[in-house]
Amino acid sequence: MPKKAGTDVLQQKSPAEFFADNKNIAGFDNPGKCLYTTVRELVENSLDAAESVGALPDIDIHIEEVSQKRLNSIRGVSNHARLDEELYNDFETEAVKKKRLAKEAKEQEKLEKAQAKKGEPTTAKAKDTEVTKGAGAGKSAKTFYTVRVKDNGMGMPHADIPNLLGRVLSGTKYGIKQTRGKFGLGAKMALIWSKMSTGLPIEVWSARRGQSFISHYRLDIDIHKNEPHVHFAKMNPNPEGWRGAELSVTILGNWQYYRAKIIKYLRQIAVITPYARFSFRYTAEEDKNSIAVNFHRRTEKMPQPPKDTKHHPASVDLELVKRLAASSKASTLHKFLASEFSNIPKDLAGRLIDEMRAGVEADMAPQELDGKQIMRLHQLLHEAKFKDPDGAHLSPAGEYNLRLGITKELNPDLVATHKGDVHVLEGHAFIVEAAVSIGGKLLKPGINVYRFANRIPLLFEGGSDVITKTALKRINWNLYKINQSSDRVGVFVSIVSTKIPYKGAGKEYIADDMDEMVQAVKSSLQQCCLQLKSKITRQLAAKEQQQRRKNLTKFIPNAASAIFKVLQTMTEQGTGGAKHKLLDEDHGVLTGIKQRRTTEQTLVTKLTEHVERIDTDMALEYQMQQGVAEGVRAQFFLVPLSAIHEYGPELKACVCNIKLLQPA
Numbered sequence: 001m002p003k004k005a006g007t008d009v010l011q012q013k014s015p016a017e018f019f020a021d022n023k024n025i026a027g028f029d030n031p032g033k034c035l036y037t038t039v040r041e042l043v044e045n046s047l048d049a050a051e052s053v054g055a056l057p058d059i060d061i062h063i064e065e066v067s068q069k070r071l072n073s074i075r076g077v078s079n080h081a082r083l084d085e086e087l088y089n090d091f092e093t094e095a096v097k098k099k100r101l102a103k104e105a106k107e108q109e110k111l112e113k114a115q116a117k118k119g120e121p122t123t124a125k126a127k128d129t130e131v132t133k134g135a136g137a138g139k140s141a142k143t144f145y146t147v148r149v150k151d152n153g154m155g156m157p158h159a160d161i162p163n164l165l166g167r168v169l170s171g172t173k174y175g176i177k178q179t180r181g182k183f184g185l186g187a188k189m190a191l192i193w194s195k196m197s198t199g200l201p202i203e204v205w206s207a208r209r210g211q212s213f214i215s216h217y218r219l220d221i222d223i224h225k226n227e228p229h230v231h232f233a234k235m236n237p238n239p240e241g242w243r244g245a246e247l248s249v250t251i252l253g254n255w256q257y258y259r260a261k262i263i264k265y266l267r268q269i270a271v272i273t274p275y276a277r278f279s280f281r282y283t284a285e286e287d288k289n290s291i292a293v294n295f296h297r298r299t300e301k302m303p304q305p306p307k308d309t310k311h312h313p314a315s316v317d318l319e320l321v322k323r324l325a326a327s328s329k330a331s332t333l334h335k336f337l338a339s340e341f342s343n344i345p346k347d348l349a350g351r352l353i354d355e356m357r358a359g360v361e362a363d364m365a366p367q368e369l370d371g372k373q374i375m376r377l378h379q380l381l382h383e384a385k386f387k388d389p390d391g392a393h394l395s396p397a398g399e400y401n402l403r404l405g406i407t408k409e410l411n412p413d414l415v416a417t418h419k420g421d422v423h424v425l426e427g428h429a430f431i432v433e434a435a436v437s438i439g440g441k442l443l444k445p446g447i448n449v450y451r452f453a454n455r456i457p458l459l460f461e462g463g464s465d466v467i468t469k470t471a472l473k474r475i476n477w478n479l480y481k482i483n484q485s486s487d488r489v490g491v492f493v494s495i496v497s498t499k500i501p502y503k504g505a506g507k508e509y510i511a512d513d514m515d516e517m518v519q520a521v522k523s524s525l526q527q528c529c530l531q532l533k534s535k536i537t538r539q540l541a542a543k544e545q546q547q548r549r550k551n552l553t554k555f556i557p558n559a560a561s562a563i564f565k566v567l568q569t570m571t572e573q574g575t576g577g578a579k580h581k582l583l584d585e586d587h588g589v590l591t592g593i594k595q596r597r598t599t600e601q602t603l604v605t606k607l608t609e610h611v612e613r614i615d616t617d618m619a620l621e622y623q624m625q626q627g628v629a630e631g632v633r634a635q636f637f638l639v640p641l642s643a644i645h646e647y648g649p650e651l652k653a654c655v656c657n658i659k660l661l662q663p664a
């Protein structure tokens with residue numbers, strides 16, 4: 001142990017201490033961001049937990065505002081009235097107070113005038129109200145929040161709960177599998193922050209399938225030792241057979257500044273997870289500020305769950321090879337290579353061993369490999385040719401879910417989706433899915449980028465991210481008849497992989513420096529744009545036609561009146577002086593006018609009929625050119641009323657055909 005702290009004194013930190021000192025690395029930058037990241041980490045754990053047992057996620061999220069005063073009573077700290085006002089940050093001298101009140105009165109007067117102008121009732125405000133300030137009152141007051149997230153997932157084994165939630169860098173998601181969580185850090189960071197800001201422990205309820213009790217824990221973390229500290233643990237009866245987990249943590253936060261981000265996050269997670277139900281409630285100390293938002297489940301079709309896979313030879317480092325060899329249960333080196341790695345079939349394992357030489361035999365135990373032999377093996381694994389991972393173990397959201405989520409949450413005019421091929425980055429397979437939408441009231445004019453990685457929305461650091469940069473700089477939107485500044489364009493890209501190359505443990509963005517990733521994102525977006533281009537071209541043609549008709553129709557009254565006047569003059573003056581001889585039908589027209597059978601209104605009616613006929617003829621001609629099969633098609637999704645429904649024959653009507661297709 002160091003005797004005294006100083007720059008030249010050797011000190012050691014536990015992982016918990018490190019992350020407590022550097023919270024920003026994990027996305028816990030300031031109170032508002034801490035509130036956001038806490039919600040996010042707990043929701044993502046819940047989604048992982050529900051999907052891992054194949055349950056359609058049902059997630060309740062509740063944020064409850066807790067004033068300093070209430071927090072103090074929870075903690076048993078007494079709330080004293082202030083004795084020495086000048087001691088506090090928010091103390092105002094008489095002069096400052098007078099100035100503030102005058103300013104407030106002026107603003108109030110302005111507001112009342114504006115309301116009176118609009119005919120609205122004026123909101124009376126008590127002027128010069130003196131608030132009795134106790135502990136936690138005034139503008140320096142902080143606000144705390146209890147965040148509670150409940151799910152219907154797999155729950156946690158009773159005995160593992162302290163380690164899973166009270167020891168930094170512990171978790172069940174370190175395997176080679178696509179999961180939202182990866183680092184074994186998120187929930188513990190929420191606990192560390194609660195410990196740092198309120199000193200309150202985390203509370204946990206959990207029940208697993210086949211378990212007759214509900215585990216109930218209250219625990220915190222010994223940051224110095226990186227160990228869980230259990231306040232109490234109980235096994236309560238579970239008469240209703242509930243399964244899932246519920247976590248509750250009380251932290252310092254800032255709802256006011258991060259409210260929009262939290263709602264945006266939930267809206268985006270609802271886009272990428274339309275098979276989940278999210279119910280969100282915010283309870284404020286003042287009831288009028290409370291809100292509730294529900295994101296309903298729109299489909300019961302969940303993507304195939306991701307599967308565990310093995311290390312691809314191209315993805316292993318020297319340390320990992322050493323560790324795998326030391327811990328392998330395979331009896332021979334040959335079996336070790338063929339069983340611990342993906343894409344090394346038996347014959348290739350034999351060839352690799354032959355290639356290693358240096359005293360290496362196929363039937364030696366992997367633990368017998370010495371340091372140099374391990375180095376040789378590691379080198380060979382990176383130099384030899386192996387098949388790429390096929391990506392079958394990944395679980396992309398699917399074009400159906402992506403489209404459904406976008407349509408449901410943003411209601412755009414057009415959407416195109418595309419699922420890219422499997423690509424590989426450092427031995428890890430990845431798939432890029434993309435969607436591009438046009439229109440919809442919720443989007444601003446311009447390019448609106450939505451980023452997802454392993455089905456998590458990424459909301460921060462957009463400027464440095466590969467998806468944003470590709471959408472803004474590498475796509476020539478004009479080529480696809482999309483106006484990048486005036487059209488409301490939604491760009492949605494979802495990347496799934498066993499290893500998302502995040503920059504930082506906060507999982508906020510993917511860097512732009514990997515060519516494989518850049519190309520895959522670009523190509524998926526281009527494919528969406530190509531689909532949109534043909535739809536937009538058709539829409540533009542239809543619009544042009546409509547405009548032409550509108551223009552012609554607009555001039556009919558004037559044209560009819562002018563023609564009528566000419567014809568009237570001709571009838572009145574006779575046609576004796578005409579240069580050209582009139583045809584019989586022309587005489588007919590003039591006679592009609594003379595006898596008042598043909599009026600100006602007759603001309604209006606005839607011209608209108610003519611414009612409409614031309615319009616119909618052009619539409620028919622267009623339809624003939626396109627062919628019936630190429631007629632205007634739009635995909636839309638119907639939500640079945642029950643889980644059992646049939647994809648029956650095509651429904652034919654005079655205006656459209658509807659065919660119910662089983663989603664791919």
Ligand SMILES: Nc1ncnc2c1ncn2[C@@H]1O[C@H](COP(=O)(O)OP(=O)(O)OP(=O)(O)O)[C@@H](O)[C@H]1O
Binds near residue numbers: 046049165173
């Ligand atoms: N709601 C839950 N249901 C079931 N298990 C959970 C739940 N929340 C957490 N866990 C378990 O606790 C472990 C630790 O969670 P934590 O959030 O600290 O890290 P992680 O999700 O593994 O990784 P990351 O830091 O990347 O989010 C998880 O791996 C999981 O096994």
